[in-house]
Amino acid sequence: MGVITEGRKALALTRRALRGRVALRAVRAGIARQGPLPPRRFRIAVYFADGEVNMYQIRQWYEPLAHLARRWPVVVLARSATGARALLADGALPVAFVPTVRDLEEAVDAQDIRVVLYVNQNTRNFQMFRYGRRWHVFINHGESDKMYMTTNQFKAYDVALIAGDAARERLRRVLWDYDLDARTMMIGRPQADYYSGSLPYTPDERTVVLYAPTWEGDRPSAHYGSIRTHGEALAAAVLASPGHRLVYRPHPRSGVVDPEYGAANARIIAAITAANVADPRAQHVFDDGPALGWQLAAADLAVVDISAMVYDRLAADRPLMVTRPVDPEALVDTHGYLADAEWLSAEASGRFLDEASRVLADPGAADALERWVRHYFGDTAPGAATARFEAAIASLMARWEAWDEGSADA
Numbered sequence: 001m002g003v004i005t006e007g008r009k010a011l012a013l014t015r016r017a018l019r020g021r022v023a024l025r026a027v028r029a030g031i032a033r034q035g036p037l038p039p040r041r042f043r044i045a046v047y048f049a050d051g052e053v054n055m056y057q058i059r060q061w062y063e064p065l066a067h068l069a070r071r072w073p074v075v076v077l078a079r080s081a082t083g084a085r086a087l088l089a090d091g092a093l094p095v096a097f098v099p100t101v102r103d104l105e106e107a108v109d110a111q112d113i114r115v116v117l118y119v120n121q122n123t124r125n126f127q128m129f130r131y132g133r134r135w136h137v138f139i140n141h142g143e144s145d146k147m148y149m150t151t152n153q154f155k156a157y158d159v160a161l162i163a164g165d166a167a168r169e170r171l172r173r174v175l176w177d178y179d180l181d182a183r184t185m186m187i188g189r190p191q192a193d194y195y196s197g198s199l200p201y202t203p204d205e206r207t208v209v210l211y212a213p214t215w216e217g218d219r220p221s222a223h224y225g226s227i228r229t230h231g232e233a234l235a236a237a238v239l240a241s242p243g244h245r246l247v248y249r250p251h252p253r254s255g256v257v258d259p260e261y262g263a264a265n266a267r268i269i270a271a272i273t274a275a276n277v278a279d280p281r282a283q284h285v286f287d288d289g290p291a292l293g294w295q296l297a298a299a300d301l302a303v304v305d306i307s308a309m310v311y312d313r314l315a316a317d318r319p320l321m322v323t324r325p326v327d328p329e330a331l332v333d334t335h336g337y338l339a340d341a342e343w344l345s346a347e348a349s350g351r352f353l354d355e356a357s358r359v360l361a362d363p364g365a366a367d368a369l370e371r372w373v374r375h376y377f378g379d380t381a382p383g384a385a386t387a388r389f390e391a392a393i394a395s396l397m398a399r400w401e402a403w404d405e406g407s408a409d410a
Contacts, residue, residue, distance in 0.1 A: 026085045031097055045077050045113045210295050231349075251307075305323050
């Protein structure tokens with residue numbers, strides 16, 4: 001058994017190395033097509049140390065960052081070959097591929113970076129923290145009530161840009177000796193100003209259900225994923241109904257820890273294909289595209305797991321249900337919206353259509369959602385969050401310049 005295990009590990013390492021070499025060749029070609037980055041051009045950098053599997057964390061920031069770049073050019077510092085390959089293929093922002101610390105040093109020295117933005121808590125972020133005389137700003141990749149949103153790692157950053165009052169309350173409850181007024185700025189959700197993508201179906205009288213589960217999680221406290229426990233029954237109910245359309249958007253990491261979770265995901269995808277063959281008018285959708293926006297805005301009802309998708313949908317001010325985790329060790333923060341959410345249990349998934357009808361017919365749902373939207377995101381008028389995001393960056397730039405002038409006079 002030990003020999004077999006070691007052999008599998010060796011094979012996995014070989015495959016990983018091969019994927020890395022293929023990605024590296026693609027990155028070199030992409031960098032050549034992009035051309036050299038002009039020196040001293042960029043004052044804002046997005047530090048991204050992850051690979052392709054976590055591209056969703058930065059893709060949702062493309063549009064706000066592109067808008068910000070009209071005033072201050074933005075460059076992405078990419079540490080992973082697969083991540084850099086995806087970034088270059090997307091072509092949304094200029095990319096500096098900096099796989100080694102020496103590469104990173106050279107890129108930093110070549111530019112005038114005053115603000116560094118971080119979309120996640122990758123441990124390699126600490127290799128960038130070593131550079132002083134610039135702001136290190138956590139912008140995250142979503143808003144939620146998951147334990148991730150109150151990690152003590154917030155203290156590693158100079159400033160965190162948070163969504164709204166709910167985030168402040170969450171951090172105040174958990175973080176010890178953390179100056180919220182000095183180290184956080186509320187900006188709402190700028191991504192919501194740039195909902196993107198076109199409908200992959202022709203709208204009709206069908207009720208559109210978005211099912212957007214998260215991955216299975218890598219520890220019991222984060223076992224929020226519902227594909228195995230809720231998803232197959234939910235999907236079967238929707239696919240069997242001539243009055244409903246399913247838009248299925250699973251997390252890209254689904255199945256990376258638990259193969260059975262990945263197998264359930266594959267079965268739902270296959271069921272969607274079969275349902276569309278049986279009735280082409282149904283136009284059910286398996287959605288694994290990079291664009292996030294049309295799904296949130298178009299669906300009549302969204303069913304999501306405890307994840308940032310709860311709050312992405314909340315910002316759209318449309319009806320939603322949240323799957324209740326089956327694992328009793330999964331942490332559920334009921335101080336905020338989840339205390340008032342419409343829950344879908346695993347047992348109720350088989351009668352999902354009845355549950356959906358009940359939620360959609362609730363006359364108080366819209367008013368409740370609006371209250372929670374304001375609590376989590378503040379003003380959600382078009383462009384309001386973008387304006388707050390850019391005002392926050394402008395204030396940091398002004399403070400940097402004031403410090404720089406003061407140090408020059410000293």
